Amino acid sequence: MAYLNGLKCRECGRDYPAEPLNVCDFCFGPLEVAYDYSTIREVVTRDRITAGPLSVWRYKDLLPASGDNPVDIMTGMTPLMKANNLGKELGLDNLYIKNDSVNPTFSFKDRVVSVACTKALEFGYEVLSCASTGNLAASVAAHAARAGIKAVVFIPGDLEKGKVINAAIYGPTIMAIDGNYDDVNRLCSEIADNYPWAFVNVNMRPYYAEGSKTLGYEVAEQLDWQVPDHVVVPAASGAMFTKIWKGFNELACLGLLDGVEGMSFGEDQNSVHHPEVKTKMHMAQAFGCSPIAAAWNNGQTHVVPVKPDTIAKSLAIGNPADGIYALKVIQESGGSATATPEQTVAEGIELLARTEGIFTETAGGVSISVLKSLVEAGAIKRDERTVVYITGNGLKTQEVVENAVNTLPIKPTMGSFESAFNA
Amino acid sequence: MVTEPVIYNLGKDFEIETNIRRADVREDTGWVILELKGTEEEIEKGLNWVASKGVRVDSISGDLIQG
Numbered sequence: 300m301a302y303l304n305g306l307k308c309r310e311c312g313r314d315y316p317a318e319p320l321n322v323c324d325f326c327f328g329p330l331e332v333a334y335d336y337s338t339i340r341e342v343v344t345r346d347r348i349t350a351g352p353l354s355v356w357r358y359k360d361l362l363p364a365s366g367d368n369p370v371d372i373m374t375g376m377t378p379l380m381k382a383n384n385l386g387k388e389l390g391l392d393n394l395y396i397k398n399d400s401v402n403p404t405f406s407f408k409d410r411v412v413s414v415a416c417t418k419a420l421e422f423g424y425e426v427l428s429c430a431s432t433g434n435l436a437a438s439v440a441a442h443a444a445r446a447g448i449k450a451v452v453f454i455p456g457d458l459e460k461g462k463v464i465n466a467a468i469y470g471p472t473i474m475a476i477d478g479n480y481d482d483v484n485r486l487c488s489e490i491a492d493n494y495p496w497a498f499v500n501v502n503m504r505p506y507y508a509e510g511s512k513t514l515g516y517e518v519a520e521q522l523d524w525q526v527p528d529h530v531v532v533p534a535a536s537g538a539m540f541t542k543i544w545k546g547f548n549e550l551a552c553l554g555l556l557d558g559v560e561g562m563s564f565g566e567d568q569n570s571v572h573h574p575e576v577k578t579k580m581h582m583a584q585a586f587g588c589s590p591i592a593a594a595w596n597n598g599q600t601h602v603v604p605v606k607p608d609t610i611a612k613s614l615a616i617g618n619p620a621d622g623i624y625a626l627k628v629i630q631e632s633g634g635s636a637t638a639t640p641e642q643t644v645a646e647g648i649e650l651l652a653r654t655e656g657i658f659t660e661t662a663g664g665v666s667i668s669v670l671k672s673l674v675e676a677g678a679i680k681r682d683e684r685t686v687v688y689i690t691g692n693g694l695k696t697q698e699v700v701e702n703a704v705n706t707l708p709i710k711p712t713m714g715s716f717e718s719a720f721n722a
Numbered sequence: 723m724v725t726e727p728v729i730y731n732l733g734k735d736f737e738i739e740t741n742i743r744r745a746d747v748r749e750d751t752g753w754v755i756l757e758l759k760g761t762e763e764e765i766e767k768g769l770n771w772v773a774s775k776g777v778r779v780d781s782i783s784g785d786l787i788q789g
Contacts, residue, residue, distance in 0.1 A: 310744065327743045327755045327782050430787040455787075480787065487786045500788060535789055601746065601753060604780050613789025620784025662789070691789075 301365050302339045306330040306505055309569060309624070317363070319422050319502040329620065330505050332363045336564050340553055345524060348516075348555075355410050355513040361549060362513075363506045364417040370446045371417075374402050374409035375513055379521040379686070384654040385667075389674045393684040395527070396651070397518055400659055404441045404465070405692035406434035406613070407539065411510035412499055416442040418506040419497035426451055426496040430487040432612050433462045434691055439499055440469035451496065453487050455480070465695065480607065480617070500536075508621075511539040515546020518686055524550075524557040526578045528683040531670045533583045533662040533690055534636075535616040537591055537625030540582055543688070544628045545569065547576045569624075572631050580634035581678070582625060583669035585611035585661070589638030591622045595629055596636065602626070610644055610699050611661040613691055635678060643668035645699050651689070658693030666690075728775060729756065736768035737761065755782055 306315040310328025321330055343360040351357030351366075355375035359366025378398045386394035399407040412435070416427055427443040429435050430453040443450030450471035454463065458475070467473055476483050491501040499507045519526050526547045534540045551573035554561025559575045584592045587609030594602045602622030607615035619625070629636055639647070647667035652658050659667075666687050673679050693700070709715040733740045738760040745754040758765050769779050 322782065325743070327757070432787060432789050435788045453787075480785075483787045484781065484785050488781055491786070498786075501786060536784060601751075604778060615789060616785045616787075618780045618785045622784075 301363050302335040303363055304333040304335050307333040321502055321504040331569050332505050332509055345555055355413060358513055358516050362414055363509050364414050369417040370413055370442050372403040372445050374413050377401055379518060382655050388654055389671055390681055392682050395686045397686055397688045398657055399690050400692035404437040407690040408434045408438040410513050411507045412438040412442045414510035415499040415503045415507035416446055419503060420446060424497035428496040428498045430483055434613055436466035440466045440471035444469040455483055508538045508542055511542035512546035515543040519550050526576055527686045529579045529679050529685040531581045531583055531666050531687045533614055533666045534591055535614040536619045537621035540625045541621055541628050544580055547578055548573050551576050580628050580632040581673055582636040583666045584638050585609040585614055585644055585665045586638045586640050588615045591619055591625050592636035592638040595626055610641055611665050613662045637669045637672055639665055639668040648700050659689045660691040660693050660696040661699055662691050663689040732768050737764040738768045
């Protein structure tokens with residue numbers, strides 16, 4: 300069972316029942332899940348977690364959907380790898396890569412969609428839906444297939460064939476919209492209002508977003524129930540960034556971190572900050588779509604939307620729904636937000652691949668580039684434990700690293716080989 | 723721009739009922755969460771006019787299309 304009290308507005312605090320709602324009727328603020336932490340505190344233990352499945356559902360007591368029969372394609376418990384080679388190159392002795400590129404549909408989206416799809420079934424939905432340029436569409440289609448329900452995914456009409464195949468293979472209905480970015484957003488908003496479908500990031504959003512907390516939980520568990528000194532996290536809507544922070548603080552407040560005494564969640568569950576959680580949260584965006592980083596670096600408390608123009612398509616959200624909350628997390632954690640130049644994205648992908656054998660997509664390239672710049676700026680010290688989140692697989696954005704292809708053509712002779720090889 | 727009664731004119735010149743839900747208006751910048759009631763046609767005309775005045779119009783839910 301899920302230990303929920305309902306939903307609560309993040310702005311005005313009004314309470315709502317645990318239904319497929321995402322916006323407050325009174326102030327139009329976003330709704331978030333309100334947990335029954337009193338009961339959770341009695342139930343959840345480290346042993347209970349470690350006895351759970353090797354997936355995100357080992358944390359079922361902290362998720363807003365029942366873990367009794369989840370839609371689980373075995374997402375999560377991805378490797379947390381010590382990156383000695385990359386660390387040596389950058390001047391870091393305690394660098395880790397959280398490699399979510401190996402999830403079932405090859406991105407972290409499987410975490411949030413697993414929760415959203417499970418909850419959608421609880422609500423009785425028969426169609427799972429989303430608007431996406433790639434990773435989300437694939438994950439929604441895959442989970443719907445696993446759940447035995449329909450999927451309808453909306454994509455821009457000019458989306459690359461490879462990305463369409465990523466989603467199409469699972470058998471959804473794919474609506475390719477002949478329009479620009481704003482057209483797609485507006486149409487999907489209308490459809491979400493008018494059709495009885497579970498739109499994962501609309502009417503299911505409060506539940507969907509909670510899946511990202513597992514990125515925090517897992518890192519803590521894999522570090523023997525400790526939180527890192529720094530994390531570098533790519534940001535599109537800002538939701539994942541805020542939920543990793545929430546995950547660390549939930550564990551701390553529940554007394555699950557090593558040597559840390561639990562404490563009350565207080566009035567506002569979503570803004571609790573346990574004093575022993577000292578992780579600095581560093582946000583990574585690409586310059587061509589960096590509204591949150593721009594707001595942070597300009598000292599603003601609101602985010603001015605932009606028109607995305609970046610090769611990091613998976614981070615291309617010009618109007619980030621969680622932007623202001625992400626700014627608060629940066630502030631509270633003493634972190635930062637960096638917009639890396641577009642030309643460094645491919646460099647970051649290549650650096651990670653060359654040093655650690657991990658092929659990430661553009662979002663990962665953004666994270667690695669920002670990590671490099673943070674070290675160069677002295678924001679991360681050599682011995683500080685640092686985790687970089689790699690959220691998607693490089694096979695999804697091969698086109699940006701096409702120049703990595705450098706074959707040596709030879710004739711089928713030993714002489715030709717030796718001549719080319721020794722040149 | 724902040725001294726121009728955009729919301730008042732939106733209600734006066736178009737068949738749209740407006741209701742401010744939240745706002746933060748400062749000397750040189752500001753945002754308003756505005757509820758609109760009217761026909762789809764009038765709302766579209768009204769928002770096009772608002773945009774022509776240099777005001778940015780976005781959905782409260784943020785962008786739906788995700789990577």
